Amino acid sequence: MAIILGIESSCDETSASVCIDGKVINNEIANQTIHEQYGGVVPELASREHQRNIVPVVEHVLSHADINVNDLDGIAYTRGPGLLGALLIGSSFSKAMAASLGIPLIPIHHMKAHVLAHFIDDPKPSYPFICLTVSGGHTQILRINNPTEMIILGQTQDDAVGEAFDKAAKLLGLPYPGGPMIDKLAMSGNPNRFQFAESEMPELDYSFSGIKTSILYFLRKELKKNEQFIKENLNDLAASIQKTLLSMLMKKLILAASQEKIKQIAIAGGVSANSGLRQQLNEEALKRGWEVFIPDFQYCTDNAGMIAISGHLLFEQDAFGSLADSPLPRMPF
Ligand code: KG4
Ligand code: ZN
Numbered sequence: 528m529a530i531i532l533g534i535e536s537s538c539d540e541t542s543a544s545v546c547i548d549g550k551v552i553n554n555e556i557a558n559q560t561i562h563e564q565y566g567g568v569v570p571e572l573a574s575r576e577h578q579r580n581i582v583p584v585v586e587h588v589l590s591h592a593d594i595n596v597n598d599l600d601g602i603a604y605t606r607g608p609g610l611l612g613a614l615l616i617g618s619s620f621s622k623a624m625a626a627s628l629g630i631p632l633i634p635i636h637h638m639k640a641h642v643l644a645h646f647i648d649d650p651k652p653s654y655p656f657i658c659l660t661v662s663g664g665h666t667q668i669l670r671i672n673n674p675t676e677m678i679i680l681g682q683t684q685d686d687a688v689g690e691a692f693d694k695a696a697k698l699l700g701l702p703y704p705g706g707p708m709i710d711k712l713a714m715s716g717n718p719n720r721f722q723f724a725e726s727e728m729p730e731l732d733y734s735f736s737g738i739k740t741s742i743l744y745f746l747r748k749e750l751k752k753n754e755q756f757i758k759e760n761l762n763d764l765a766a767s768i769q770k771t772l773l774s775m776l777m778k779k780l781i782l783a784a785s786q787e788k789i790k791q792i793a794i795a796g797g798v799s800a801n802s803g804l805r806q807q808l809n810e811e812a813l814k815r816g817w818e819v820f821i822p823d824f825q826y827c828t829d830n831a832g833m834i835a836i837s838g839h840l841l842f843e844q845d846a847f848g849s850l851a852d853s854p855l856p857r858m859p860f
Pocket of ligand 2 (some may be wrong): 828829
């Protein structure tokens with residue numbers, strides 16, 4: 528039985544959440560819109576925004592949960608991976624607060640937290656299960672044996688799939704982050720209109736850097752013939768790009784499930800908000816007898832709810848950190 532405050536600040540969302548006895552009470556997210564005009568996250572601006580947001584966001588979740596700071600039993604925060612300056616704000620704030628309250632710190636791995644977000648709401652998966660984690664920085668197929676034992680079965684050797692969505696969107700002239708825009712446009716597009724080559728990788732690994740180049744060359748060729756090509760075919764382009772990326776993701780996921788003989792399949796990370804991916808997963812579930820776990824939208828992209836629930840699970844195992852823990856932008860898995 529514990530009350531945990533969770534804090535997430537690895538990229539461009541400042542988020543806090545309170546978890547009481549394993550139940551995530553609230554999840555407040557301050558999104559930073561300042562980066563849109565630059566077509567990507569500007570690290571220094573992200574740090575300054577975190578600094579501005581963190582106190583009001585934490586105050587808000589505590590008062591909303593009707594919790595006094597003295598009721599807290601521990602503070603969980605994202606130690607990495609992420610942007611160093613952004614991580615520093617969350618970790619310094621958490622350390623100062625934990626030290627002044629005399630309560631333990633629980634450092635959290637951001638990507639593992641994406642997976643553990645499945646323990647916020649019912650139905651929850653039972654161990655072992657497979658999780659496809661798909662975000663702006665990672666693409667991994669994991670076998671989850673318990674909250675601390677996660678085995679990488681396969682992963683991208685270059686770009687993450689979220690990055691591929693974002694770079695493709697940029698080529699189409701869409702604002703950052705492009706993934707949600709492609710998803711929306713694809714809903715009313717023809718996915719079979721254009722063909723893009725899928726990269727082949729051995730075993731359960733992925734490669735997403737080639738697709739961006741093939742989209743670039745294709746667009747250059749078409750734009751020479753018709754300057755309005757992108758504008759006139761935007762929905763079909765988005766649908767065709769999304770189809771290619773999802774097909775690559777699903778093939779390896781199906782292979783992993785059959786190799787591991789596991790039928791409990793989860794998805795996590797920002798790209799798990801993608802409606803096409805959710806639909807394909809449900810279709811495969813019917814075909815293959817899988818039980819699939821798809822997080823609520825608010826727990827797909829970066830949020831502190833997943834940090835708070837991870838803090839709860841690790842608190843039970845006394846997995847505490849110390850004031851000497853520095854943020855790890857490239858935190859090993
Ligand atoms: O997990 P996340 O919020 O941040 C990282 O830890 O990277 O993931 C962000 C990524 C971005 O690349 C964004 O474009 C992508 O998730 N994303 C989507 C969708 N929503 C977010 N990609 C495709 N379809 C979506 N609906
Ligand atoms: Zn993330």
